[in-house]
Amino acid sequence: MTAVATHSPARKVFSGLVKIRELGIIVALAALIIYTTTSQPRFLSAQSIRDILLNTAILAVMAAGQAVVVITRNIDLSVGSVLGISAFTVASMMSDNPGLPMIVALLVGLAVGALAGLLNGVLVRYGRVPALVVTLGTMYIFRGLIYSWAGGDQVNADELPGHFLQFANDSILGIPWLVLIALVVVGGVSLMMRNYRVGRELYAMGSSPGAAELAGIKVARNMLAAFIISGALAGLAGVLFASRFGTIDASAGNGYELNVVAAVVVGGVAVSGGSGTVWGAGLGALLLTVIGSALTVLDINQFWQQAIVGALIVLAICADRIVAVRIARSLRKRDSHV
Amino acid sequence: MSDASVSPRSFRGGLGKLASWDGIIILLTVVVIVAASLGVPNFGTSRNFTFLILDLMPIVLVALPMTLIIVTGEIDLSVASILGLASSLMGWFWNNGLSIETIIPLVIVIGAVLGAINGFLVNALGLPSLAVTIGTLALYRGLAFVVLGDGAVADFPFDYTGWVTGTIGGGSVPNVLIPIVALAIVFGIVLHATPFGRSLYAIGANDQAAHFAGIRVARTKFWLYVASGAVAALVGILWTLRYSSARADNGSGLELAVVAAVLLGGVSIFGGKGNLPGVLAGVVLLAALQNALRLQDVSGQALNIVTGTLLVLSVLLPNIVSSIRTSRQRRKLRQAATS
């Protein structure tokens, strides 16, 4: 038996370039933090870091789910509306039954989201409607449902039980629950995508849908799973949202889908499917949040924020393209030398 | 999905049905209008006609180039943001003392440039149009806010604002119907009666075959984005004048309504199929439905649900019909074989 091949040049080049993608985000993050901190040292105070992490948590949870869907060469634009439905459902439930423990709230949120995700998945897979169209449609539909249900109603912080609101501020071992949940979600989904069969099959489906069918991968089951994960995590994010912000109306999470897609794309997940990592998407979420905070602290016109996010998305897509072309070229060169 | 082994029969079934899908939409539109005129008080009035046209003006205009883009299998989600940026710029230029006669062409040119940026990213760099235009959607809207902030510029001359909201000779035909009809004819001819239009269908259905037939795929699509940007900017101007208010948030979310209308009109999101009359019917159907429902005091929230459902159904229904047909044919074949 031959030993496992040692690192060949091509492998080094390849893994090097892939790492560059996530490394790029980390470098950008570091540069931004250093610059902001030099002009406003309190940017790195404990309270400030806590705030940034708390703000990242919700976005990162959703980005993890979105990354799974995007890796399969689909997209889920309904996540903002799913967050809204889940947040409002859970908030209403908690205000009506203040005695319910937090875990019930979390489970209900997950379930509501999973149901919405299932609907998306069924329409995409069995209705043969492109994900863009389906989730654009359900984005409208879910939002319309919340509006019709909630109308002008609002669940205020004082109607919610204390332990529900406290959840957003409580910590365990100094790490806020929200951050912990986000870490567990991003870590768990990363692990699933990296080390489990179903994860690799999802990559395979995004990398070459036709070959995935031929390889006997249970494409339908996996695609439903991807949309359910995205929906369920958006639902979970809804619970976290309700707990953190305390004030929930029908517009909760409106427009979030853009930030989530931005985080995923900036985090290096290619919209053409098959490549990118979940933890990259988490980093993307962190980067976007830090940019938002830094702009506030640096006293830069807040209106720039959206423009910067847009420019970042475009930049990230261009960067991915360049990396992909480079890889292809370096591999081809290597082959032609052999 | 688009397995190369899709059977020719399903192509024929799909295509024949598609032709009738336009027919269904056009018929449905007529039915909705007739039913609303009879059943909804105040729907069939001439003033309501004016309002209806004014309400659908932005969607129908933006839908024209969008139809061409989707026929080539691409998409442009940044149109509403270009509209907003055009509106912001219009206000900013106006505040800085430019004359409106300078502003209008200037803003349209800027819109074309914004479209050209999309076109460059998508076609010269070969990036996926969905991702690119989600990016520029955020970018252009952000720039709109950078230009004008949260404020509004309102003091546009009445000669212009009045023209946009006015009617021809004070009758019941709104002035904005002139640009709508003119541009619809132009885009209709370009799509349906020019070599350029022919090439769009070829690109959308199979860009490789189009390339092999000597069609300059990237360049062709590039100009569609330019047209889309210019038209979106024009709509930004009309929007600003209609509401006498230049604001950065003008038209936000419009891209979804436009895409919904185009798909509802029978254009395939995969490209290569669809026609302009269908799209026009789709736009009118959505607008008439919304107008009628609003007159019936159905809330705006329910309108969201209607739009979303129609969007999904417009793609889902033809698929369901075609799969029922295929499975029925298969069953027939099997029965014929066993008997």
Next chain:
Amino acid sequence: MSALLQVRDVSKSFGAVAAVQGVSFALEPGEAHALVGENGAGKSTIVKMLAGVHRPDTGTLLVDGEEVTFTGPADAKAAGIAVIYQEPTLFPDLSVAENIAMGNQPLTRLRQIDRRTMNANATRLFARLGVQIDPTRPARGLSIADQQLVEIAKALSSQARVLIMDEPTAALSGVEVDRLFAVTRALRDEGAAIMFISHRFEEITALCQRVTIMRDGKHVCTEPVSDLSVDDMIRRMVGRDLSALYPKQDATIGETVLRVEGLNRAGVFRDISFEVKAGEIVALAGLVGAGRSEVMQAVFGVDKYDSGTVTFLGKKLKGGNPRASMAAGMGLVPEDRRQQGLVMELSIERNVTLPRSRALAKLGLLFGGSERREAAEWTKQLQTKFGRLSDPVGTLSGGNQQKVVLAKWLATSPKLLIVDEPTRGIDVGTKAEVHRLLSSLAARGLAVVMVSSELPEVLGMADRIVVLREGHIAAQLTREEATEESVMYAAMGQS
């Protein structure tokens, strides 16, 4: 004795095209069974039915004597059937080892993927095949031969009882083919059934015990290989004498129409120089992946080249501009009809007039009439069979589709016509028609470049043969010099 896999009276049609009609045969354990037939005879459809991709319209499949219904490839896989497809079906973003292990990756105790074992398994498989491919590199960027080897490794790894190989050797070198055969024989001797599809008769005789021959979707015969000579097989595949198929007319050779000098494209082809004269049919022969289509696509301008010149009718052509080539009088009937030649969803008339729509327009406007007239004229000249001109071209049979592609380019009145695999996947009758057409066109002074993988076609049609091997010209043979052997040797690099 019970067959491992049995195909019983199976039919499958796509629209108007009956791809397979009432075919039956069986695969016994421990046998290598060849499936031969011309392109378009229905072999690939059989493969796809066995793989669970297509469901037969009628007829049944039996595994171990039990009737089975495959609802998808997973079912076929579960039944122990592994397939190596003609076109590689790899996941470009995943590593080679993952590609091989997809679906049955080795797991650790926590049901996580055991990457170390997975990579080791891949390395072991490659060692068995005698090749060196880094199992951790992504599949993207692998050469066609390497991709094919990964496919083979994939099929081997699944421990299948039935191994179906659809032209696995097309892109492999002689050494690699030998290795593959050794491994395949070992599998066969362990009791697996092998189904082997190939156009190379020497491979069939070397490996297989029995052969099933198909023609036009129908089963012709299943017999021991030893009972049939190569000529017998060909005759049964084609169903008529070869000479009638290649009605080469004599043509007067005229001026040089195309001169290609020193054409290079990194990693694809290098230093390509040849000439084509009016009235001449020049064939580009070589193995799949030798760069024939790539060269001609670069000449026509749909692909780029790095250096070299293309002179057409005395004028240098700018690279990468098919429109200029068309305007100068060049036409290209591409290899892949579905993807490159036709827009399947568009109507026949639109397809025929696509390159000509600008010329047909009046004042820049185009109404249906002129297109319809032109399309009607050309489809009639080529005796195309169709319902209405407004029908989508996808509803036609392969042969008629090919006629539409030819009509499309002949309508531009070219001086040079490049035809890439002009008869792939079309029925024998139409094939002869196409050959007659090309011959008569050449006789009328058209210069023709024909890329073809079918040796009889090359030998029967060409005035001159340019043989490519691994991206460069291995030999230029005249009609007189060319024999099956000389072309093959040049193409395979053995002399």
Next chain:
Amino acid sequence: MFRSHRRLLTATSASLLVLGLTACGGGTTKDSADSTGGGATQPGASANPNAELKSGLKIAYLPKQLNNPYSDVETGGGKVAVGELKGEYKLVGPNDASASSQVSYINTLIQQQQDVIVVAANDPNAVCPSLNQARQAGIKVVSFDSDASKDCRDAFINQATTQGIGESLTKMASELAGGEGEIAILSATPNATNQNAWIDVMKKELAKPEYSKLKLVKTAYGNDDDQKSFQEAQGLLQSYPNLKVIVSPTTVGIAAASRYVSSSNYKGKVAITGLGLPNQMRQYVKDGTVKKFALWNPADIGYLAAFAGAALASGQITGAEGEKFKAGKLGEYTIGAAGEIVLGPPTEFTAENIDQFNF
């Protein structure tokens, strides 16, 4: 050929409308334009103070957006008043507070031949042409909460005088800061008319000697968006460690800032005050984050608007300065300059009295 089409496409779209729009010729710039436009002329009818209030009036409310709790309280008051007036109450509105989305609703109300439209304008100018069409169709237009341009409505219900609110905000800030130190403002949008007017008054007040030790360090904008306000509050506290008071003259901002402070270690060190809804603020008043804040009763605004509209539609008043009318339980009101009707002084809420209010 190709080229000509391309040009056709872009050139047409570019030039066509320019032609149409610039047909009047000559350069029209901001300076030369007549900015007032074609406002509707006031109906010439004169007021008849003794006219009976008509019953069965169709009174429609069009708030800035539907899903806003503050608007809900306002229109809730309107509903009560319309009931007392024996009229038909209707509530319509867009989901988003965008300038243009209200226009379609006004058009619909015109079609439905309402008698009175009570509107909170998202953009004072964008709704103007439509409101004037409504008035031409005989509909009385009362604006509330956020005024439309003066020449396209008949009356405006002002929640309080600008001066009064500005003074009150300054006074509360000073008390909470103990008379000296840094304060900051967390406002709505940079161009919000009401908020800017109040902030102007505050700045003038702060210039007075009794407030000389108070220093306004920054005005931040939360865009009346919950999360944005939340983050802006964070930003203020990070940037100004010595901050003593955040004044937020908007219900969204004060709630978000209170929520942030109550959940951070700034609690007890930084005081929040401003304009807020008692129901939203109750928790923070009780947990000590907020000592006091102020607001008028929004339900009364809607209530008053209904009576003003009914009085207009019945011919009691025309909207001219000095006219008087009775507004049910609120008593008699006098119309001020430019058709403004002022509700009254704001109420201050503290831990002692907050439980008496439910809105």
